[in-house]
Amino acid sequence: MKPELRELYQQVILDHNKNPKNFKEIPEATHQSDGYNPLCGDKLHLALKVDDGVVTDVGFQGSGCAISKASASVMTTMIKGKTPAEVDELFKQFQSVITSSVKDAIDYDELGKLAVFAGVREFPARVKCAALAWHTVSAALHENSETTSTE
Amino acid sequence: MEDLLQERIVVGDPHCPLDVLDVDRIRDDFPILHKRVHGNRLVYLDNAASSQKPASVIKGLSTYYEMQNANIHRGVHYLSGLATGLYEEARNKVRKFINARSEKEIIFTAGTTEAVNLVASTYGRKHVQEGDEIIVSAMEHHSNIVPWQLLCEQTGATLKVIPINERGELQLDEFEKMLSSRTKLVAIVHISNSLGTINPVEKIVEMAHAKDIPVLVDGAQSVVHGSIDVQALGCDFFAFSGHKMLGPTGIGVLYGRESLLDAMPPYQGGGDMIRYVSFDKTTYNDLPYKFEAGTPNIAGTIGLGYAIDYLESVGFAKIESHEMMLLNYAHEALTSIPQVRLIGTARQKASVVSFVIDEVHAHDVGTILDQNGIAIRTGHHCTQPVMDWFEVPATSRASFLFYNTKEEIDRLVEGIYGVINLFK
Numbered sequence: 001m002k003p004e005l006r007e008l009y010q011q012v013i014l015d016h017n018k019n020p021k022n023f024k025e026i027p028e029a030t031h032q033s034d035g036y037n038p039l040c041g042d043k044l045h046l047a048l049k050v051d052d053g054v055v056t057d058v059g060f061q062g063s064g065c066a067i068s069k070a071s072a073s074v075m076t077t078m079i080k081g082k083t084p085a086e087v088d089e090l091f092k093q094f095q096s097v098i099t100s101s102v103k104d105a106i107d108y109d110e111l112g113k114l115a116v117f118a119g120v121r122e123f124p125a126r127v128k129c130a131a132l133a134w135h136t137v138s139a140a141l142h143e144n145s146e147t148t149s150t151e
Numbered sequence: 152m153e154d155l156l157q158e159r160i161v162v163g164d165p166h167c168p169l170d171v172l173d174v175d176r177i178r179d180d181f182p183i184l185h186k187r188v189h190g191n192r193l194v195y196l197d198n199a200a201s202s203q204k205p206a207s208v209i210k211g212l213s214t215y216y217e218m219q220n221a222n223i224h225r226g227v228h229y230l231s232g233l234a235t236g237l238y239e240e241a242r243n244k245v246r247k248f249i250n251a252r253s254e255k256e257i258i259f260t261a262g263t264t265e266a267v268n269l270v271a272s273t274y275g276r277k278h279v280q281e282g283d284e285i286i287v288s289a290m291e292h293h294s295n296i297v298p299w300q301l302l303c304e305q306t307g308a309t310l311k312v313i314p315i316n317e318r319g320e321l322q323l324d325e326f327e328k329m330l331s332s333r334t335k336l337v338a339i340v341h342i343s344n345s346l347g348t349i350n351p352v353e354k355i356v357e358m359a360h361a362k363d364i365p366v367l368v369d370g371a372q373s374v375v376h377g378s379i380d381v382q383a384l385g386c387d388f389f390a391f392s393g394h395k396m397l398g399p400t401g402i403g404v405l406y407g408r409e410s411l412l413d414a415m416p417p418y419q420g421g422g423d424m425i426r427y428v429s430f431d432k433t434t435y436n437d438l439p440y441k442f443e444a445g446t447p448n449i450a451g452t453i454g455l456g457y458a459i460d461y462l463e464s465v466g467f468a469k470i471e472s473h474e475m476m477l478l479n480y481a482h483e484a485l486t487s488i489p490q491v492r493l494i495g496t497a498r499q500k501a502s503v504v505s506f507v508i509d510e511v512h513a514h515d516v517g518t519i520l521d522q523n524g525i526a527i528r529t530g531h532h533c534t535q536p537v538m539d540w541f542e543v544p545a546t547s548r549a550s551f552l553f554y555n556t557k558e559e560i561d562r563l564v565e566g567i568y569g570v571i572n573l574f575k
């Protein structure tokens with residue numbers, strides 16, 4: 001196995017792919033959005049409950065590659081208890097993880113769980129897979145309920 | 152030794168004394184096949200998306216630009232005459248290649264997509280009205296669906312879809328029931344790019360013609376796998392792309408029956424497609440020029456001619472037998488992997504193998520194989536209705552041409568085991 005591949009398909013990512021967190025419906029959702037990546041056919045339905053300006057529950061459903069599924073799973077574990085502004089901030093951090101130069105060192109302490117996606121930097125074709133869930137949550141929280149497309 | 156014997160399977164062409172394709176020699180004609188990708192020898196199995204080009208085509212293109220380039224059909228000077236001659240010679244090669252009656256029936260387009268759009272917007276505009284029907288199949292490429300949907304939106308006609316069975320074959324009994332006096336055209340793919348199914352085009356044409364309905368055949372995948380005879384097929388239109396048959400991108404062909412083309416209004420207006428222009432009245436040029444407005448893809452057309460020369464020099468008898476050997480070998484190898492399911496198991500199949508791996512998305516398969524230097528296509532292959540029918544979001548597809556080898560299929564299988572192990 002090549003090191004780049006190992007880096008992309010880290011055990012954490014494979015685990016989230018196999019047993020995604022918050023892979024569920026949210027019956028009383030206040031916000032939702034559909035994400036679609038036409039290149040690979042990834043489809044993601046995301047639903048959230050926001051109370052008093054804070055995300056109290058979140059769930060996703062759909063089909064996708066390991067990268068997009070793991071990304072959605074990790075994302076859902078990070079945004080509970082956060083305000084939309086804080087979610088936006090995490091999205092920004094995530095984007096820098098997956099698009100920064102390969103040569104840039106990753107600050108594992110600061111980025112925490114997001115750092116497992118640093119391997120995506122070696123695979124430009126997979127950046128959209130990794131970012132789909134984040135684009136979709138952003139659309140849901142900002143009341144842009146039409147299907148979000150990575151194109 | 153046993154391997155060698157196995158490769159000596161039947162070959163239909165009695166004029167061909169040496170019945171086995173010399174793959175090593177063939178591969179030497181394709182410079183890119185010697186490339187290394189991610190440190191491995193390239194295994195190119197994405198031929199259904201676009202084929203690689205032999206040196207003769209590549210050289211032909213550079214020779215054209217180095218020594219022959221000028222605009223065609225308009226200059227009195229030497230180079231213009233030379234370029235025009237080469238361009239029209241390519242048209243003649245295409246005519247012979249698909250056995251059309253006349254060069255008037257060969258129209259150069261940008262590709263299959265433009266050829267279908269040409270028919271939809273000219274034949275369609277003239278003959279299709281509200282209440283009419285156009286029939287396509289469930290295994291069409293988007294380029295043989297969307298132009299008809301657009302036409303239906305514009306005219307109020309309806310699109311009907313021939314269903315397929317679980318093998319990925321057309322249900323001809325259903326097709327029979329759909330044909331009626333409202334049907335204005337049947338548009339059908341010859342070989343499915345996502346399933347590999349070879350459709351019984353002669354039979355379809357016969358059924359449609361019995362009710363005087365013309366048939367368009369999308370030959371994008373078929374021209375490179377076997378010899379095409381449009382007269383034997385009996386179809387009214389036949390569309391294909393140069394880049395899938397060893398030629399350059401940006402060039403394709405629409406064959407049309409002369410009487411139909413004659414009666415169709417022009418497609419685009421511009422230079423070359425006119426005879427006389429005035430602000431009172433413009434008269435159009437003869438076939439095929441009526442449908443070739445503006446400066447065409449001259450280099451691409453000439454390059455397509457060289458691609459035809461190459462295919463003919465190899466010979467379709469050898470090509471077909473080699474590719475059938477590869478298809479059988481790949482089918483056997485892939486069906487022996489328990490986690491792999493083939494999508495598309497038609498009894499008549501070309502060397503295209505779509506598959507899914509349990510619990511692994513095609514996109515991950517593609518990335519991992521690519522790291523091993525193996526190029527396959529993953530996704531919906533521009534045939535989303537097919538994916539919906541088989542209830543898969545995407546498939547992985549390996550498509551073989553005559554320059555591929557059994558060793559490359561072994562590499563594919565090895566790569567698939569790597570994927571399965573990673574996701575275990």
Ligand SMILES: Cc1ncc(COP(=O)(O)O)c(C=O)c1O
Nearest residue numbers: 262263264292294344369371392
């Ligand atoms: C069956 C089929 N039809 C049509 C097309 C469209 O060809 P092009 O993109 O060259 O116009 C393709 C190419 O993918 C195809 O496989």
